[in-house]
Amino acid sequence: MKVVVDMNKCQDHGQCVFAAPDVFSMDDDGHLAYVPDPADALRDEVEEAADVCPLQAIRIED
Amino acid sequence: MTGRILVAGASLGGLRAAEQLRAAGWTGAVTVVGDEPHMPYNRPPLSKEVLAGKAPFASLAFTPRSAAQDVEWRLGTKVVSAGLAERTVALDDGSTVSYDGLVVATGVRPRRLRCPGPLTGRHTVRTLADAQRLRDELTRPGARVVVVGAGFIGCEVAATAVGLGVAEVTVVDPLPLPMVGPLGALLARALLRRHEERGVRFALGVGVTGFEGEDRVTGVRLADGAVLPADVVVESVGSVANVEWLEGNGLDLSDGVLTDELLRVGGRPEAIAVGDVARFPNARYDGVPRRVEHWSIPTDTAKHAAKSLVAHLSGSEQELTPFAPLPTFWSDQHEFRLQSFGAPVLGLDDVRVLDGDPEGDVLVGYHLDGRLTGVVALGGHAVATSAARYRAQLLKQPALTS
Structure with missing residues (x-):
């Protein structure tokens, strides 16, 4: 599974970090970091992260 | 199926x-x-x-x-x-x-105000068409704006109008502070100060009784008799x-x-x-x-x-659990953010500063019977992140119902 975050849209709300902590995290400056190619077993939580992003900046490419 | x-x-x-x-x-x-x-x-x-x-x-x-x-x-x-x-x-x-x-x-x-006066020049913000019409009027040179209702949408629109360089923007509300319902007085006072420092005016503790003007609105009449001149009115009253x-x-x-x-x-x-x-x-x-x-x-x-x-x-016999979401909300106004987790509104009688200072960036906790029911951060990214640290605690707490 391929995950793409539109960093022009991202406003560091961090909701994705709650939904999928294995894939998304905040760095020391409070900016988003993420795993671009997570295991397919994490699909449910990545979909949840995409749903709860207030800016709808997360896209899953199969 | x-x-x-x-x-x-x-x-x-x-x-x-x-x-x-x-x-x-x-x-x-x-x-x-x-x-x-x-x-x-x-x-x-x-x-x-x-x-x-x-x-x-x-x-x-x-x-x-x-x-x-x-x-x-x-x-x-x-x-x-x-x-x-x-x-x-x-x-x-x-x-x-x-x-x-x-x-x-x-x-x-959007709920609409029923008091007398012309309709033209009065706006709500719910749909894309609403926002486009309002933008057209806010970007006219020298626009004087009155926002009726100091809730989420009213405060956000007022902040955006200041950013667009309107001539003046005044927020009217019968309550004494902006967003005092969801936030309580401590944080609402801090919010008021932040807005005023950035050029938003307020007429608080007073309701609207009517709109001036013939074909279109030219002013907003308040319950104390004052009239606020207005080229654009935004109704954000629930x-x-x-x-x-x-x-x-x-x-x-x-x-x-x-x-x-x-x-x-x-x-x-x-x-x-x-x-x-x-x-x-x-x-x-x-x-x-x-x-x-x-x-x-x-x-x-x-x-x-x-x-x-x-x-x-599908005729499934599966046992379903009652709905029990952890509420969360945010609001971006000027360059700062309000970020909440849990249910602050259930703990408005016991509000404590958890981090920072109401004069600057601040994290506030809301309590019922000594137990944390929700948190709200006001300020920049660091304090919003500190609110998130309380999320796990709020999720773990047993239900308030027993």
Whole structure:
């Protein structure tokens, strides 16, 4: 599974970090970091992260 | 599985319901009916980036999940009535649709002021068309703006108007402080100061009695007799749930549509409600049914309600748990953010500063019987992140109901 975050849209709300902590995290400056190619077993939580992003900046490419 | 699920309402709640019906295993037809001409789009930017001219429509459109690609969208069409006993709905194009399952997702519309005066020049912010019309007027040179209602939308619009360089913007509210209902006095005072420092004026503790002007509004008349000159008025005085189409079915429609703890409507397992039209009990708290207008609610309700609907339609004996979401909201105003987790409103009588200082960035905790019910951060990114640290604690706490 391929995950793409539109960093022009991202406003560091961090909701994705709650939904999928294995894939998304905040760095020391409070900016988003993420795993671009997570295991397919994490699909449910990545979909949840995409749903709860207030800016709808997360896209899953199969 | 065969049959049809009809989703009434094509905004975030309708979209998430359609997606979650597929995720829950429904393979029958799904038809979504919505009165706006657009596919579902994200509304929070309407009072901020869209008004500011920074976000084109294409950036607002949701991307439906691939599993929901075969959903039928009937846009520009309104549901006008329903017969829950017959399992039919009537549409404004004269057609009638039968269903096996119904999703109520018709949302809310802005409440309007009824006091006398002209209508032209008075705006609300709910739809893309609303925001585009308002932007046209806010960007006229020298615009004097009066915002009626100091809630989420009123405060956001006032901040955006300042950013657009309007001549003046005044926020009017009968309550003594902005957003005092959801935030309490301590944080509302800090919010007021931040707005005033950035050029927003306030007329608080006073209501509106009428609008001046012949063909279009030229001023706002207040209960104390003062008149605020205005070229543009924004009415942000709350919402009315779109439930008229459900009348005549014996439902409790006193504020939205009442649901049970599985988001079922009128005791009918084949009818569910999602989003801000639903008045649901939250098993995490006191069990009192409430409508909740936070952005997270359409997604949370859709996920839970779709499971209960599909379980019923597929004859599953699966045990379903009561709906118990952890509320969260945010609001971006000027360059700062309000970020909340939990239910501050249940702990307004015991408000404590957890971090920082109300003069600067601050994190506030709300308590009931000594227990934390919610947190709100006001300020920059660091304090919003500190609010998130309390989220796990709020999630772990036992229900308030016992």
